[in-house]
Amino acid sequence: MDEKKFLAEKFEANRPHLRAVAYRMLGSTSEVDDAVQETWLRLSRSDTSAVENLGGWLTTVVARVCLDMLRSRKSRREEPMGPHVPEPVADDQHGRDEEMADSVGAALLVVLETLAPAERLAFVLHDMFAVPFEEIAPIVGRTPAAARQLASRARRRVQGTPPPDPDFGRQKSIVEAFIKASREGDFEGLLGMLDPDVVFRADSAAQRLGSFAEIRGAAAVADVFKGRAQAAKPALVDGAIALAVILGGQLRIVVRLTISGDRISAVDAVADAERIGQFDVSLLT
Incomplete structure:
Protein backbone atom coordinates (compact mmCIF):
# COMPACT_ATOMS: atom_id res chain seq x y z
CA MET A 1 0.00 0.00 0.00
CA LEU A 115 -8.30 28.04 32.67
CA ALA A 116 -4.88 29.12 31.49
CA PRO A 117 -3.91 27.31 28.25
CA ALA A 118 -1.37 24.98 29.88
CA GLU A 119 -3.79 24.17 32.72
CA ARG A 120 -6.50 23.32 30.23
CA LEU A 121 -4.20 21.09 28.20
CA ALA A 122 -2.91 19.21 31.26
CA PHE A 123 -6.44 18.67 32.57
CA VAL A 124 -7.95 17.66 29.25
CA LEU A 125 -5.21 15.24 28.26
CA HIS A 126 -4.79 13.62 31.67
CA ASP A 127 -8.26 13.66 33.19
CA MET A 128 -10.26 13.15 30.01
CA PHE A 129 -7.92 11.07 27.85
CA ALA A 130 -5.61 9.42 30.42
CA VAL A 131 -2.40 10.76 28.86
CA PRO A 132 0.49 10.31 31.34
CA PHE A 133 2.10 13.44 32.76
CA GLU A 134 5.44 12.25 31.36
CA GLU A 135 3.97 12.79 27.87
CA ILE A 136 2.15 16.02 28.78
CA ALA A 137 5.25 17.65 30.29
CA PRO A 138 7.19 18.28 27.04
CA ILE A 139 4.08 19.71 25.36
CA VAL A 140 3.74 22.46 27.98
CA GLY A 141 7.49 22.79 28.54
CA ARG A 142 7.36 21.72 32.19
CA THR A 143 8.53 18.83 34.33
CA PRO A 144 6.07 15.98 34.91
CA ALA A 145 5.60 17.23 38.49
CA ALA A 146 4.78 20.73 37.25
CA ALA A 147 2.38 19.31 34.67
CA ARG A 148 0.68 17.39 37.47
CA GLN A 149 0.29 20.64 39.42
CA LEU A 150 -1.27 22.33 36.38
CA ALA A 151 -3.85 19.56 36.10
CA SER A 152 -4.51 19.62 39.85
CA ARG A 153 -5.10 23.38 39.79
CA ALA A 154 -7.46 22.99 36.83
CA ARG A 155 -9.26 20.11 38.54
CA ARG A 156 -9.96 22.25 41.61
CA ARG A 157 -11.43 24.95 39.40
CA VAL A 158 -13.57 22.45 37.51
CA GLN A 159 -14.79 20.88 40.73
CA GLY A 160 -15.78 24.27 42.08
CA THR A 161 -12.99 24.81 44.61
CA PRO A 162 -12.21 28.53 44.90
CA PRO A 163 -8.82 29.57 43.54
CA PRO A 164 -6.03 30.25 46.07
CA ASP A 165 -6.40 34.02 45.66
CA PRO A 166 -10.14 34.75 45.58
CA ASP A 167 -9.70 38.49 46.18
CA PHE A 168 -8.43 39.08 42.68
CA GLY A 169 -9.96 42.56 42.32
CA ARG A 170 -8.12 43.83 45.39
CA GLN A 171 -4.81 42.41 44.20
CA LYS A 172 -5.28 43.88 40.72
CA SER A 173 -5.92 47.31 42.27
CA ILE A 174 -2.72 47.04 44.32
CA VAL A 175 -0.70 46.15 41.22
CA GLU A 176 -2.21 48.98 39.17
CA ALA A 177 -1.47 51.46 41.98
CA PHE A 178 2.09 50.10 42.24
CA ILE A 179 2.68 50.61 38.51
CA LYS A 180 1.26 54.14 38.66
CA ALA A 181 3.43 55.10 41.66
CA SER A 182 6.48 53.59 39.99
CA ARG A 183 5.96 55.48 36.74
CA GLU A 184 5.37 58.76 38.55
CA GLY A 185 8.39 58.34 40.83
CA ASP A 186 6.15 58.41 43.91
CA PHE A 187 8.55 57.02 46.51
CA GLU A 188 6.14 57.40 49.44
CA GLY A 189 3.37 55.75 47.47
CA LEU A 190 5.61 52.79 46.66
CA LEU A 191 6.73 52.56 50.26
CA GLY A 192 3.14 52.35 51.44
CA MET A 193 2.44 49.36 49.19
CA LEU A 194 5.52 47.36 50.17
CA ASP A 195 5.82 45.15 53.24
CA PRO A 196 8.63 46.47 55.49
CA ASP A 197 10.46 43.15 55.03
CA VAL A 198 9.82 42.82 51.29
CA VAL A 199 12.43 40.85 49.34
CA PHE A 200 13.28 41.51 45.69
CA ARG A 201 15.08 38.77 43.76
CA ALA A 202 16.26 38.69 40.16
CA ASP A 203 17.34 35.76 38.01
CA SER A 204 20.71 35.76 36.26
CA ALA A 205 19.24 37.18 33.04
CA ALA A 206 17.71 40.12 34.92
CA GLN A 207 21.01 40.66 36.68
CA ARG A 208 22.74 40.96 33.31
CA LEU A 209 20.30 43.78 32.56
CA GLY A 210 21.60 45.65 35.59
CA SER A 211 19.54 44.33 38.49
CA PHE A 212 20.93 43.25 41.85
CA ALA A 213 20.47 39.57 42.69
CA GLU A 214 18.63 40.39 45.93
CA ILE A 215 17.38 43.52 47.66
CA ARG A 216 15.73 43.58 51.08
CA GLY A 217 13.54 46.15 52.79
CA ALA A 218 10.75 48.44 51.61
CA ALA A 219 12.90 51.56 51.19
CA ALA A 220 15.53 49.80 49.08
CA VAL A 221 12.95 48.08 46.87
CA ALA A 222 10.92 51.28 46.46
CA ASP A 223 14.08 53.06 45.36
CA VAL A 224 14.64 50.42 42.67
CA PHE A 225 11.15 50.89 41.22
CA LYS A 226 10.94 54.68 41.56
CA GLY A 227 10.56 56.21 38.10
CA ARG A 228 10.51 52.79 36.42
CA ALA A 229 7.76 50.46 35.13
CA GLN A 230 7.14 52.57 32.03
CA ALA A 231 6.69 49.41 29.97
CA ALA A 232 5.06 47.31 32.70
CA LYS A 233 1.48 46.05 32.49
CA PRO A 234 -0.58 44.09 35.03
CA ALA A 235 -0.82 40.45 34.04
CA LEU A 236 -1.72 36.95 35.15
CA VAL A 237 1.23 34.56 35.08
CA ASP A 238 0.22 30.93 35.55
CA GLY A 239 -2.96 32.27 37.14
CA ALA A 240 -1.20 34.55 39.65
CA ILE A 241 -0.98 38.34 39.65
CA ALA A 242 2.24 39.78 38.20
CA LEU A 243 3.79 42.47 36.03
CA ALA A 244 4.70 41.93 32.39
CA VAL A 245 7.35 44.20 30.88
CA ILE A 246 6.74 44.65 27.15
CA LEU A 247 9.55 46.13 25.06
CA GLY A 248 9.42 46.39 21.29
CA GLY A 249 6.19 44.41 21.28
CA GLN A 250 7.87 41.47 23.03
CA LEU A 251 7.51 40.14 26.56
CA ARG A 252 10.96 40.72 28.04
CA ILE A 253 10.58 40.50 31.81
CA VAL A 254 8.03 38.87 34.11
CA VAL A 255 7.85 40.29 37.63
CA ARG A 256 6.03 37.86 39.90
CA LEU A 257 4.48 39.36 43.04
CA THR A 258 3.48 37.90 46.37
CA ILE A 259 0.76 39.96 48.04
CA SER A 260 0.13 39.50 51.76
CA GLY A 261 -2.86 41.45 53.02
CA ASP A 262 -2.66 44.83 51.31
CA ARG A 263 1.09 44.88 50.74
CA ILE A 264 3.60 43.32 48.39
CA SER A 265 5.87 41.01 50.39
CA ALA A 266 8.00 39.48 47.61
CA VAL A 267 9.07 40.49 44.11
CA ASP A 268 10.74 38.06 41.69
CA ALA A 269 12.04 39.34 38.36
CA VAL A 270 12.46 36.76 35.58
CA ALA A 271 14.15 37.78 32.32
CA ASP A 272 15.35 34.38 31.12
CA ALA A 273 13.63 33.87 27.76
CA GLU A 274 13.36 30.11 28.14
CA ARG A 275 11.66 30.38 31.52
CA ILE A 276 9.33 33.12 30.28
CA GLY A 277 8.36 30.90 27.37
CA GLN A 278 7.12 28.31 29.84
CA PHE A 279 4.77 30.74 31.58
CA ASP A 280 1.12 31.25 30.68
CA VAL A 281 0.88 35.04 30.53
CA SER A 282 -2.34 36.98 30.04
CA LEU A 283 -2.26 40.77 30.05
CA LEU A 284 -4.99 42.39 32.13
CA THR A 285 -6.84 45.41 30.80
Missing part, protein backbone atom coordinates in the same frame (compact mmCIF):
# COMPACT_ATOMS: atom_id res chain seq x y z
CA ASP A 2 1.20 3.52 -0.83
CA GLU A 3 2.63 5.15 2.32
CA LYS A 4 0.59 8.33 1.94
CA LYS A 5 -2.60 6.35 1.50
CA PHE A 6 -1.70 4.26 4.57
CA LEU A 7 -1.15 7.40 6.67
CA ALA A 8 -4.41 8.90 5.37
CA GLU A 9 -6.34 5.82 6.43
CA LYS A 10 -4.71 5.80 9.86
CA PHE A 11 -5.44 9.50 10.25
CA GLU A 12 -9.09 9.05 9.32
CA ALA A 13 -9.37 6.25 11.88
CA ASN A 14 -8.06 8.67 14.52
CA ARG A 15 -10.05 11.69 13.34
CA PRO A 16 -12.97 11.30 15.81
CA HIS A 17 -10.51 11.09 18.72
CA LEU A 18 -8.56 14.12 17.47
CA ARG A 19 -11.76 16.13 17.11
CA ALA A 20 -12.79 15.17 20.64
CA VAL A 21 -9.45 16.35 22.04
CA ALA A 22 -9.55 19.57 20.03
CA TYR A 23 -13.15 20.38 20.99
CA ARG A 24 -12.38 20.05 24.69
CA MET A 25 -9.32 22.22 24.21
CA LEU A 26 -10.90 24.90 22.03
CA GLY A 27 -14.69 24.81 22.46
CA SER A 28 -15.09 26.01 18.88
CA THR A 29 -16.15 23.82 15.98
CA SER A 30 -14.47 26.02 13.38
CA GLU A 31 -11.20 25.97 15.32
CA VAL A 32 -11.53 22.21 15.79
CA ASP A 33 -11.56 21.79 12.02
CA ASP A 34 -8.50 24.05 11.70
CA ALA A 35 -6.62 22.16 14.41
CA VAL A 36 -7.36 18.75 12.92
CA GLN A 37 -6.40 19.95 9.43
CA GLU A 38 -3.11 21.36 10.75
CA THR A 39 -2.46 18.02 12.46
CA TRP A 40 -2.91 16.23 9.12
CA LEU A 41 -0.53 18.67 7.42
CA ARG A 42 2.12 18.04 10.08
CA LEU A 43 1.65 14.29 9.71
CA SER A 44 2.01 14.47 5.93
CA ARG A 45 5.25 16.44 6.29
CA SER A 46 6.78 14.22 8.98
CA ASP A 47 8.81 11.04 8.92
CA THR A 48 6.82 8.70 11.14
CA SER A 49 8.72 5.53 10.27
CA ALA A 50 10.07 5.31 13.83
CA VAL A 51 6.73 6.14 15.50
CA GLU A 52 5.43 3.08 17.34
CA ASN A 53 2.13 4.58 18.53
CA LEU A 54 0.71 6.77 15.79
CA GLY A 55 -2.45 7.51 17.76
CA GLY A 56 -0.41 8.84 20.67
CA TRP A 57 1.78 10.84 18.30
CA LEU A 58 -1.28 12.43 16.69
CA THR A 59 -2.76 13.23 20.11
CA THR A 60 0.45 15.04 21.04
CA VAL A 61 0.47 16.98 17.78
CA VAL A 62 -3.15 18.11 17.97
CA ALA A 63 -2.60 19.11 21.61
CA ARG A 64 0.39 21.27 20.61
CA VAL A 65 -1.64 22.86 17.82
CA CYS A 66 -4.53 23.62 20.19
CA LEU A 67 -2.18 25.04 22.81
CA ASP A 68 -0.70 27.40 20.22
CA MET A 69 -4.22 28.44 19.15
CA LEU A 70 -5.29 29.14 22.75
CA ARG A 71 -2.19 31.22 23.40
CA SER A 72 -2.71 33.11 20.15
CA ARG A 73 -6.33 33.72 21.10
CA LYS A 74 -5.22 35.27 24.39
CA SER A 75 -2.44 37.36 22.85
CA ARG A 76 -4.86 38.85 20.31
CA ARG A 77 -7.27 39.68 23.17
CA GLU A 78 -10.20 38.46 21.13
CA GLU A 79 -12.51 38.56 24.15
CA PRO A 80 -12.62 42.19 25.35
CA MET A 81 -16.10 41.71 26.81
CA GLY A 82 -15.23 38.53 28.71
CA PRO A 83 -14.01 34.97 28.19
CA HIS A 84 -14.48 33.08 24.97
CA VAL A 85 -17.93 31.49 24.88
CA PRO A 86 -17.94 27.88 23.63
CA GLU A 87 -19.88 27.38 20.43
CA PRO A 88 -22.93 25.12 20.48
CA VAL A 89 -22.34 22.17 18.22
CA ALA A 90 -24.70 21.43 15.40
CA ASP A 91 -25.01 18.06 13.67
CA ASP A 92 -22.63 18.67 10.76
CA GLN A 93 -21.01 16.59 8.05
CA HIS A 94 -19.07 14.55 10.59
CA GLY A 95 -22.30 13.24 12.06
CA ARG A 96 -20.95 12.87 15.60
CA ASP A 97 -20.41 16.45 16.71
CA GLU A 98 -23.72 16.73 18.55
CA GLU A 99 -22.94 13.55 20.49
CA MET A 100 -19.45 14.87 21.19
CA ALA A 101 -20.81 18.13 22.60
CA ASP A 102 -23.33 16.33 24.78
CA SER A 103 -20.56 14.17 26.24
CA VAL A 104 -18.64 17.26 27.34
CA GLY A 105 -21.44 19.48 28.59
CA ALA A 106 -21.80 23.21 28.08
CA ALA A 107 -21.19 24.00 31.76
CA LEU A 108 -17.87 22.17 31.75
CA LEU A 109 -16.75 23.95 28.58
CA VAL A 110 -17.51 27.32 30.18
CA VAL A 111 -15.33 26.39 33.16
CA LEU A 112 -12.56 25.16 30.86
CA GLU A 113 -12.56 28.59 29.19
CA THR A 114 -11.47 30.13 32.51
Whole structure:
Protein backbone atom coordinates (compact mmCIF):
# COMPACT_ATOMS: atom_id res chain seq x y z
CA MET A 1 0.00 0.00 0.00
CA ASP A 2 1.20 3.52 -0.83
CA GLU A 3 2.63 5.15 2.32
CA LYS A 4 0.59 8.33 1.94
CA LYS A 5 -2.60 6.35 1.50
CA PHE A 6 -1.70 4.26 4.57
CA LEU A 7 -1.15 7.40 6.67
CA ALA A 8 -4.41 8.90 5.37
CA GLU A 9 -6.34 5.82 6.43
CA LYS A 10 -4.71 5.80 9.86
CA PHE A 11 -5.44 9.50 10.25
CA GLU A 12 -9.09 9.05 9.32
CA ALA A 13 -9.37 6.25 11.88
CA ASN A 14 -8.06 8.67 14.52
CA ARG A 15 -10.05 11.69 13.34
CA PRO A 16 -12.97 11.30 15.81
CA HIS A 17 -10.51 11.09 18.72
CA LEU A 18 -8.56 14.12 17.47
CA ARG A 19 -11.76 16.13 17.11
CA ALA A 20 -12.79 15.17 20.64
CA VAL A 21 -9.45 16.35 22.04
CA ALA A 22 -9.55 19.57 20.03
CA TYR A 23 -13.15 20.38 20.99
CA ARG A 24 -12.38 20.05 24.69
CA MET A 25 -9.32 22.22 24.21
CA LEU A 26 -10.90 24.90 22.03
CA GLY A 27 -14.69 24.81 22.46
CA SER A 28 -15.09 26.01 18.88
CA THR A 29 -16.15 23.82 15.98
CA SER A 30 -14.47 26.02 13.38
CA GLU A 31 -11.20 25.97 15.32
CA VAL A 32 -11.53 22.21 15.79
CA ASP A 33 -11.56 21.79 12.02
CA ASP A 34 -8.50 24.05 11.70
CA ALA A 35 -6.62 22.16 14.41
CA VAL A 36 -7.36 18.75 12.92
CA GLN A 37 -6.40 19.95 9.43
CA GLU A 38 -3.11 21.36 10.75
CA THR A 39 -2.46 18.02 12.46
CA TRP A 40 -2.91 16.23 9.12
CA LEU A 41 -0.53 18.67 7.42
CA ARG A 42 2.12 18.04 10.08
CA LEU A 43 1.65 14.29 9.71
CA SER A 44 2.01 14.47 5.93
CA ARG A 45 5.25 16.44 6.29
CA SER A 46 6.78 14.22 8.98
CA ASP A 47 8.81 11.04 8.92
CA THR A 48 6.82 8.70 11.14
CA SER A 49 8.72 5.53 10.27
CA ALA A 50 10.07 5.31 13.83
CA VAL A 51 6.73 6.14 15.50
CA GLU A 52 5.43 3.08 17.34
CA ASN A 53 2.13 4.58 18.53
CA LEU A 54 0.71 6.77 15.79
CA GLY A 55 -2.45 7.51 17.76
CA GLY A 56 -0.41 8.84 20.67
CA TRP A 57 1.78 10.84 18.30
CA LEU A 58 -1.28 12.43 16.69
CA THR A 59 -2.76 13.23 20.11
CA THR A 60 0.45 15.04 21.04
CA VAL A 61 0.47 16.98 17.78
CA VAL A 62 -3.15 18.11 17.97
CA ALA A 63 -2.60 19.11 21.61
CA ARG A 64 0.39 21.27 20.61
CA VAL A 65 -1.64 22.86 17.82
CA CYS A 66 -4.53 23.62 20.19
CA LEU A 67 -2.18 25.04 22.81
CA ASP A 68 -0.70 27.40 20.22
CA MET A 69 -4.22 28.44 19.15
CA LEU A 70 -5.29 29.14 22.75
CA ARG A 71 -2.19 31.22 23.40
CA SER A 72 -2.71 33.11 20.15
CA ARG A 73 -6.33 33.72 21.10
CA LYS A 74 -5.22 35.27 24.39
CA SER A 75 -2.44 37.36 22.85
CA ARG A 76 -4.86 38.85 20.31
CA ARG A 77 -7.27 39.68 23.17
CA GLU A 78 -10.20 38.46 21.13
CA GLU A 79 -12.51 38.56 24.15
CA PRO A 80 -12.62 42.19 25.35
CA MET A 81 -16.10 41.71 26.81
CA GLY A 82 -15.23 38.53 28.71
CA PRO A 83 -14.01 34.97 28.19
CA HIS A 84 -14.48 33.08 24.97
CA VAL A 85 -17.93 31.49 24.88
CA PRO A 86 -17.94 27.88 23.63
CA GLU A 87 -19.88 27.38 20.43
CA PRO A 88 -22.93 25.12 20.48
CA VAL A 89 -22.34 22.17 18.22
CA ALA A 90 -24.70 21.43 15.40
CA ASP A 91 -25.01 18.06 13.67
CA ASP A 92 -22.63 18.67 10.76
CA GLN A 93 -21.01 16.59 8.05
CA HIS A 94 -19.07 14.55 10.59
CA GLY A 95 -22.30 13.24 12.06
CA ARG A 96 -20.95 12.87 15.60
CA ASP A 97 -20.41 16.45 16.71
CA GLU A 98 -23.72 16.73 18.55
CA GLU A 99 -22.94 13.55 20.49
CA MET A 100 -19.45 14.87 21.19
CA ALA A 101 -20.81 18.13 22.60
CA ASP A 102 -23.33 16.33 24.78
CA SER A 103 -20.56 14.17 26.24
CA VAL A 104 -18.64 17.26 27.34
CA GLY A 105 -21.44 19.48 28.59
CA ALA A 106 -21.80 23.21 28.08
CA ALA A 107 -21.19 24.00 31.76
CA LEU A 108 -17.87 22.17 31.75
CA LEU A 109 -16.75 23.95 28.58
CA VAL A 110 -17.51 27.32 30.18
CA VAL A 111 -15.33 26.39 33.16
CA LEU A 112 -12.56 25.16 30.86
CA GLU A 113 -12.56 28.59 29.19
CA THR A 114 -11.47 30.13 32.51
CA LEU A 115 -8.30 28.04 32.67
CA ALA A 116 -4.88 29.12 31.49
CA PRO A 117 -3.91 27.31 28.25
CA ALA A 118 -1.37 24.98 29.88
CA GLU A 119 -3.79 24.17 32.72
CA ARG A 120 -6.50 23.32 30.23
CA LEU A 121 -4.20 21.09 28.20
CA ALA A 122 -2.91 19.21 31.26
CA PHE A 123 -6.44 18.67 32.57
CA VAL A 124 -7.95 17.66 29.25
CA LEU A 125 -5.21 15.24 28.26
CA HIS A 126 -4.79 13.62 31.67
CA ASP A 127 -8.26 13.66 33.19
CA MET A 128 -10.26 13.15 30.01
CA PHE A 129 -7.92 11.07 27.85
CA ALA A 130 -5.61 9.42 30.42
CA VAL A 131 -2.40 10.76 28.86
CA PRO A 132 0.49 10.31 31.34
CA PHE A 133 2.10 13.44 32.76
CA GLU A 134 5.44 12.25 31.36
CA GLU A 135 3.97 12.79 27.87
CA ILE A 136 2.15 16.02 28.78
CA ALA A 137 5.25 17.65 30.29
CA PRO A 138 7.19 18.28 27.04
CA ILE A 139 4.08 19.71 25.36
CA VAL A 140 3.74 22.46 27.98
CA GLY A 141 7.49 22.79 28.54
CA ARG A 142 7.36 21.72 32.19
CA THR A 143 8.53 18.83 34.33
CA PRO A 144 6.07 15.98 34.91
CA ALA A 145 5.60 17.23 38.49
CA ALA A 146 4.78 20.73 37.25
CA ALA A 147 2.38 19.31 34.67
CA ARG A 148 0.68 17.39 37.47
CA GLN A 149 0.29 20.64 39.42
CA LEU A 150 -1.27 22.33 36.38
CA ALA A 151 -3.85 19.56 36.10
CA SER A 152 -4.51 19.62 39.85
CA ARG A 153 -5.10 23.38 39.79
CA ALA A 154 -7.46 22.99 36.83
CA ARG A 155 -9.26 20.11 38.54
CA ARG A 156 -9.96 22.25 41.61
CA ARG A 157 -11.43 24.95 39.40
CA VAL A 158 -13.57 22.45 37.51
CA GLN A 159 -14.79 20.88 40.73
CA GLY A 160 -15.78 24.27 42.08
CA THR A 161 -12.99 24.81 44.61
CA PRO A 162 -12.21 28.53 44.90
CA PRO A 163 -8.82 29.57 43.54
CA PRO A 164 -6.03 30.25 46.07
CA ASP A 165 -6.40 34.02 45.66
CA PRO A 166 -10.14 34.75 45.58
CA ASP A 167 -9.70 38.49 46.18
CA PHE A 168 -8.43 39.08 42.68
CA GLY A 169 -9.96 42.56 42.32
CA ARG A 170 -8.12 43.83 45.39
CA GLN A 171 -4.81 42.41 44.20
CA LYS A 172 -5.28 43.88 40.72
CA SER A 173 -5.92 47.31 42.27
CA ILE A 174 -2.72 47.04 44.32
CA VAL A 175 -0.70 46.15 41.22
CA GLU A 176 -2.21 48.98 39.17
CA ALA A 177 -1.47 51.46 41.98
CA PHE A 178 2.09 50.10 42.24
CA ILE A 179 2.68 50.61 38.51
CA LYS A 180 1.26 54.14 38.66
CA ALA A 181 3.43 55.10 41.66
CA SER A 182 6.48 53.59 39.99
CA ARG A 183 5.96 55.48 36.74
CA GLU A 184 5.37 58.76 38.55
CA GLY A 185 8.39 58.34 40.83
CA ASP A 186 6.15 58.41 43.91
CA PHE A 187 8.55 57.02 46.51
CA GLU A 188 6.14 57.40 49.44
CA GLY A 189 3.37 55.75 47.47
CA LEU A 190 5.61 52.79 46.66
CA LEU A 191 6.73 52.56 50.26
CA GLY A 192 3.14 52.35 51.44
CA MET A 193 2.44 49.36 49.19
CA LEU A 194 5.52 47.36 50.17
CA ASP A 195 5.82 45.15 53.24
CA PRO A 196 8.63 46.47 55.49
CA ASP A 197 10.46 43.15 55.03
CA VAL A 198 9.82 42.82 51.29
CA VAL A 199 12.43 40.85 49.34
CA PHE A 200 13.28 41.51 45.69
CA ARG A 201 15.08 38.77 43.76
CA ALA A 202 16.26 38.69 40.16
CA ASP A 203 17.34 35.76 38.01
CA SER A 204 20.71 35.76 36.26
CA ALA A 205 19.24 37.18 33.04
CA ALA A 206 17.71 40.12 34.92
CA GLN A 207 21.01 40.66 36.68
CA ARG A 208 22.74 40.96 33.31
CA LEU A 209 20.30 43.78 32.56
CA GLY A 210 21.60 45.65 35.59
CA SER A 211 19.54 44.33 38.49
CA PHE A 212 20.93 43.25 41.85
CA ALA A 213 20.47 39.57 42.69
CA GLU A 214 18.63 40.39 45.93
CA ILE A 215 17.38 43.52 47.66
CA ARG A 216 15.73 43.58 51.08
CA GLY A 217 13.54 46.15 52.79
CA ALA A 218 10.75 48.44 51.61
CA ALA A 219 12.90 51.56 51.19
CA ALA A 220 15.53 49.80 49.08
CA VAL A 221 12.95 48.08 46.87
CA ALA A 222 10.92 51.28 46.46
CA ASP A 223 14.08 53.06 45.36
CA VAL A 224 14.64 50.42 42.67
CA PHE A 225 11.15 50.89 41.22
CA LYS A 226 10.94 54.68 41.56
CA GLY A 227 10.56 56.21 38.10
CA ARG A 228 10.51 52.79 36.42
CA ALA A 229 7.76 50.46 35.13
CA GLN A 230 7.14 52.57 32.03
CA ALA A 231 6.69 49.41 29.97
CA ALA A 232 5.06 47.31 32.70
CA LYS A 233 1.48 46.05 32.49
CA PRO A 234 -0.58 44.09 35.03
CA ALA A 235 -0.82 40.45 34.04
CA LEU A 236 -1.72 36.95 35.15
CA VAL A 237 1.23 34.56 35.08
CA ASP A 238 0.22 30.93 35.55
CA GLY A 239 -2.96 32.27 37.14
CA ALA A 240 -1.20 34.55 39.65
CA ILE A 241 -0.98 38.34 39.65
CA ALA A 242 2.24 39.78 38.20
CA LEU A 243 3.79 42.47 36.03
CA ALA A 244 4.70 41.93 32.39
CA VAL A 245 7.35 44.20 30.88
CA ILE A 246 6.74 44.65 27.15
CA LEU A 247 9.55 46.13 25.06
CA GLY A 248 9.42 46.39 21.29
CA GLY A 249 6.19 44.41 21.28
CA GLN A 250 7.87 41.47 23.03
CA LEU A 251 7.51 40.14 26.56
CA ARG A 252 10.96 40.72 28.04
CA ILE A 253 10.58 40.50 31.81
CA VAL A 254 8.03 38.87 34.11
CA VAL A 255 7.85 40.29 37.63
CA ARG A 256 6.03 37.86 39.90
CA LEU A 257 4.48 39.36 43.04
CA THR A 258 3.48 37.90 46.37
CA ILE A 259 0.76 39.96 48.04
CA SER A 260 0.13 39.50 51.76
CA GLY A 261 -2.86 41.45 53.02
CA ASP A 262 -2.66 44.83 51.31
CA ARG A 263 1.09 44.88 50.74
CA ILE A 264 3.60 43.32 48.39
CA SER A 265 5.87 41.01 50.39
CA ALA A 266 8.00 39.48 47.61
CA VAL A 267 9.07 40.49 44.11
CA ASP A 268 10.74 38.06 41.69
CA ALA A 269 12.04 39.34 38.36
CA VAL A 270 12.46 36.76 35.58
CA ALA A 271 14.15 37.78 32.32
CA ASP A 272 15.35 34.38 31.12
CA ALA A 273 13.63 33.87 27.76
CA GLU A 274 13.36 30.11 28.14
CA ARG A 275 11.66 30.38 31.52
CA ILE A 276 9.33 33.12 30.28
CA GLY A 277 8.36 30.90 27.37
CA GLN A 278 7.12 28.31 29.84
CA PHE A 279 4.77 30.74 31.58
CA ASP A 280 1.12 31.25 30.68
CA VAL A 281 0.88 35.04 30.53
CA SER A 282 -2.34 36.98 30.04
CA LEU A 283 -2.26 40.77 30.05
CA LEU A 284 -4.99 42.39 32.13
CA THR A 285 -6.84 45.41 30.80
